[in-house]
Amino acid sequence: MGDKLLQHKHCRNCGKAVNIDDPYCNDRCKDEHHAMLKRKRNQLYMLMALAMGLMLVTLLLGGGG
Numbered sequence: 001m002g003d004k005l006l007q008h009k010h011c012r013n014c015g016k017a018v019n020i021d022d023p024y025c026n027d028r029c030k031d032e033h034h035a036m037l038k039r040k041r042n043q044l045y046m047l048m049a050l051a052m053g054l055m056l057v058t059l060l061l062g063g064g065g
Helices: 027-062
Strands: none
Touching: none
């Protein structure tokens, strides 16, 4: 029960134990993680564009005062 573990980190994509110097366990995980980040960034841009569009419509239809 007192076994010592080697220093390690976990893959950013799948969570497997990896060497302390490597953020990913293999190139496939790296590519999947970057693709997921790109999708999330694009979703955020779309949400911001939608919010700005709704504010513009509200200002135009609300009469502004």
